[in-house]
Amino acid sequence: xxxxxxVGAQWGDEGKGKVxxxxxxxxxxxxxxxxxxNAGHTLVVDGKKIVTHLVPSGCTYPGTRCLLGAGMVIDxxxxxxxxxxxxxxxxxQQDELRVSLDAHVIFPFHRxxxxxxxxxxxxxxxxxxxxxxxxxxxxxxxxxxxxxxxxLRPDRLCDxxxxxxxxxxxxxxxxxxxxxxxxxxxxxQAAGWAQWLAPMVCDAGAEVLEFIRAxxxxxxxxxxxxxLDVDHGTYPYVTSSSTIAGGACTGLGxxxxxxxxxxxxxxxxxxxxxxxxxxxxxxxxxxxxxxAMGGEYGATxxxxxxxxxxxxxxxxxxxxxxxxxxxxxxxxxxxxxxxTVEICTRYxxxxxxxxxxxxxxxxxxxxxxxxxDPTWGERVSKARSLDDLPGPVRAYLxxxxxxxxxxxxxxxxxxxxxQTIYLTPAF
Ligand code: IMP
Numbered sequence: 001x002x003x004x005x006x007v008g009a010q011w012g013d014e015g016k017g018k019v020x021x022x023x024x025x026x027x028x029x030x031x032x033x034x035x036x037x038n039a040g041h042t043l044v045v046d047g048k049k050i051v052t053h054l055v056p057s058g059c060t061y062p063g064t065r066c067l068l069g070a071g072m073v074i075d076x077x078x079x080x081x082x083x084x085x086x087x088x089x090x091x092x093q094q095d096e097l098r099v100s101l102d103a104h105v106i107f108p109f110h111r112x113x114x115x116x117x118x119x120x121x122x123x124x125x126x127x128x129x130x131x132x133x134x135x136x137x138x139x140x141x142x143x144x145x146x147x148x149x150x151x152l153r154p155d156r157l158c159d160x161x162x163x164x165x166x167x168x169x170x171x172x173x174x175x176x177x178x179x180x181x182x183x184x185x186x187x188x189q190a191a192g193w194a195q196w197l198a199p200m201v202c203d204a205g206a207e208v209l210e211f212i213r214a215x216x217x218x219x220x221x222x223x224x225x226x227x228l229d230v231d232h233g234t235y236p237y238v239t240s241s242s243t244i245a246g247g248a249c250t251g252l253g254x255x256x257x258x259x260x261x262x263x264x265x266x267x268x269x270x271x272x273x274x275x276x277x278x279x280x281x282x283x284x285x286x287x288x289x290x291x292a293m294g295g296e297y298g299a300t301x302x303x304x305x306x307x308x309x310x311x312x313x314x315x316x317x318x319x320x321x322x323x324x325x326x327x328x329x330x331x332x333x334x335x336x337x338x339x340t341v342e343i344c345t346r347y348x349x350x351x352x353x354x355x356x357x358x359x360x361x362x363x364x365x366x367x368x369x370x371x372x373d374p375t376w377g378e379r380v381s382k383a384r385s386l387d388d389l390p391g392p393v394r395a396y397l398x399x400x401x402x403x404x405x406x407x408x409x410x411x412x413x414x415x416x417x418x419q420t421i422y423l424t425p426a427f
Pocket of ligand 1: 273
């Protein structure tokens with residue numbers, strides 16, 4: 001196997017950054033295929049924390065090619081700041097970055113529109129990250145999006161900006177803002193972006209195929225999670241991109257036969273930020289305890305995440321939608337410190353989230369006996385093989401694997417690279 005897609009199997013924030021960072025040690029190319037700087041991947045390298053939003057998580061390995069695919073939306077201002085920050089760590093010094101010519105560009109007016117809409121939405125709020133993600137994807141599907149390739153063609157760029165001005169100014173006016181889109185000023189700003197982006201641009205699909213044909217190892221890095229997928233998630237409380245493994249094909253311009261395996265990442269429990277269904281959400285003190293122990297605050301927005309028990313019906317849906325061949329369970333150390341652990345094995349009235357949706361899903365739980373020994377937190381976070389894990393923790397992993405019919409391929413027991421138990425080679 002030379003290619004592997006790594007995707008979130010919940011509502012995002014599953015720890016994909018750490019997992020991709022660990023797997024990227026053996027990858028020659030890490031290609032991200034969807035989303036934008038709504039994502040926040042926290043990497044801990046030699047005790048130092050690096051948070052990436054756009055740059056693929058392979059960036060911590062000098063020489064590993066990092067590709068931003070056509071399915072992404074890129075805010076050049078954020079991208080430039082992020083590159084500068086990562087370079088301060090001595091990384092990205094070897095021309096590692098490539099950007100698809102067909103990726104779409106987030107302009108300041110997309111960001112502003114996202115925020116204004118959220119402010120005006122009242123009870124209907126989605127709770128977006130306000131980074132302009134939705135408006136940029138909306139422009140793409142509405143056939144007035146501005147791609148990286150358009151930045152390199154000033155004549156085309158001005159025409160596109162003008163079209164966006166006409167499409168969006170009435171809405172801006174309704175939201176109380178006038179003359180937000182200054183075509184000349186934006187064209188000038190974009191000319192600056194084009195200068196430093198030009199050496200990185202590429203045909204992303206060709207780039208990936210070149211690596212595959214040379215027998216090199218390629219990781220496809222997802223963002224967000226299956227339940228935030230625009231087609232298959234908890235619509236309309238979703239992001240605006242294809243977060244499932246199929247998104248790697250459309251987002252990079254390759255065929256499904258190029259993906260040899262798909263690993264889904266799940267936390268040992270569940271979290272969600274923003275609005276929308278969350279059947280296993282814990283209210284009050286119980287949820288706050290997990291939040292505190294797991295440090296569950298958004299890497300992008302700092303928002304506190306809602307927390308709850310692991311939701312197997314939701315995970316089974318994610319396994320189906322992604323065709324998972326492996327499951328990675330992260331943050332097992334957090335759970336090991338809890339006095340009682342419950343797991344949602346089904347929803348009441350045989351609700352199937354794929355068929356019935358999540359709106360009426362009421363979780364039915366099983367309790368896992370034997371948790372609560374305060375020394376376990378320590379033991380789990382030092383574990384280097386499954387045998388180091390206490391019996392009930394192993395039983396919990398077995399229950400998950402059996403229930404979703406996907407083997408567990410890796411377990412993460414802490415933020416550091418070393419705190420990882422490999423069960424199956426990635427490549
Ligand atoms: P948007 O992607 O900013 O439009 O936000 C849409 C929904 O997706 C909101 O509920 C966000 O909280 C959620 N979301 C977007 N990106 C992430 C992420 O990386 N982790 C978790 N939730 C996310």
